[in-house]
Amino acid sequence: MKDDIALDWNEVWKRQLALNRSTPGFREGTRLWGDRAGARRYAARSTDHSRRVAWILQNLNISPGDRVLDIGSGPGTLALPLARAGARVTAIDPAEGMLAELREAALREGIDTITTIHSPWEEIDPARDLAPPYDRVVASFSLTIPDIRPALAIMDAVAAKSGSVHIYWFADEPPWEQRYITLWEDLHGAPYHPRPKADCLFNILYSMGIYANVQMHPIEENVLFLTAEEAVDHFAPRMGVETAEQREILREYLREHLIPQDGGFALPGRSTYAAIWWQK
Numbered sequence: 001m002k003d004d005i006a007l008d009w010n011e012v013w014k015r016q017l018a019l020n021r022s023t024p025g026f027r028e029g030t031r032l033w034g035d036r037a038g039a040r041r042y043a044a045r046s047t048d049h050s051r052r053v054a055w056i057l058q059n060l061n062i063s064p065g066d067r068v069l070d071i072g073s074g075p076g077t078l079a080l081p082l083a084r085a086g087a088r089v090t091a092i093d094p095a096e097g098m099l100a101e102l103r104e105a106a107l108r109e110g111i112d113t114i115t116t117i118h119s120p121w122e123e124i125d126p127a128r129d130l131a132p133p134y135d136r137v138v139a140s141f142s143l144t145i146p147d148i149r150p151a152l153a154i155m156d157a158v159a160a161k162s163g164s165v166h167i168y169w170f171a172d173e174p175p176w177e178q179r180y181i182t183l184w185e186d187l188h189g190a191p192y193h194p195r196p197k198a199d200c201l202f203n204i205l206y207s208m209g210i211y212a213n214v215q216m217h218p219i220e221e222n223v224l225f226l227t228a229e230e231a232v233d234h235f236a237p238r239m240g241v242e243t244a245e246q247r248e249i250l251r252e253y254l255r256e257h258l259i260p261q262d263g264g265f266a267l268p269g270r271s272t273y274a275a276i277w278w279q280k
Helices: 009-021 029-033 036-044 046-060 079-084 096-109 148-158 175-188 198-207 228-235 244-257
Strands: 067-071 088-093 114-118 134-140 159-170 213-225 259-261 264-279
Touching: 009 148, 009 198, 046 079, 046 134, 046 159, 046 213, 046 264, 067 079, 079 088, 079 096, 079 114, 088 096, 096 114, 134 148, 148 159, 148 198, 159 198, 175 244, 175 264, 198 264, 213 228, 228 244, 228 264
Parallel strands: 067 088, 067 134, 088 114, 134 159
Antiparallel strands: 159 264, 213 264, 259 264
16 A cells, blocks of 8 residues: 655645746736836726625624734725724735825825835745734735745734634636636737646645635626726736737727626626635
8 A cells, every 4th residue: 555645735836836927928916016007007996806805804803903914915905994994904015006005095094004014925024024913814815925835824923812814815717817818828829827726725724734714705706997998908918918919819809708888898707716714
């Protein structure tokens, strides 16, 4: 009888993420949203995530005065609603453009309970950069970190003894990855390689002795545009579209998939995400 060989899920994550990043023309994170204009475009469409954000806020069960660490905060998709609910939020993001949008939005609303830190999570030194412990540690669709195991260990370490850690990640290909898979070879001459999914995260945590809870939730997207050309402008930078020929390929795809709605157009999509959380 052969001995069982344990699968190193951290290496699986690394390999799949490296393959994803090897996709020709693919951009993410600071390469896509790092400047202020890109961050502003992202923030302007944050209402597209309103249902998911509402469920996450309910799931976090925040009480006034709770200290929350928001990893990969973006322009405040979660940080702002958390602060409105009475939390004191530390928001970390590698893109200064995103944090600038967050600070501007907080200033407009008179919110002074959000602290921002400009850094990738993997470069954070808790003793130098943070002030743990935190009642909630949250990473919402933000963990594009090659060596994910130590990043998860630090998330667990900075949570309070009575606190919890909450990760939200894709269980299957989200609508935008479904479109990439369909279009990428036509646009760039090579296939798109999807990111690693929630099964990797759960199994990495399990190997660390963290037996996390998992809940699956549907994502129902209905992205709205005033015109079909606005939809082309929206997706072009995400898909690395630079030439007129690439733009026409994208335009033709959208002609086939956009649905007239309320005097404009909607692009529907459906997938599933996983809420992975554990109590310290």
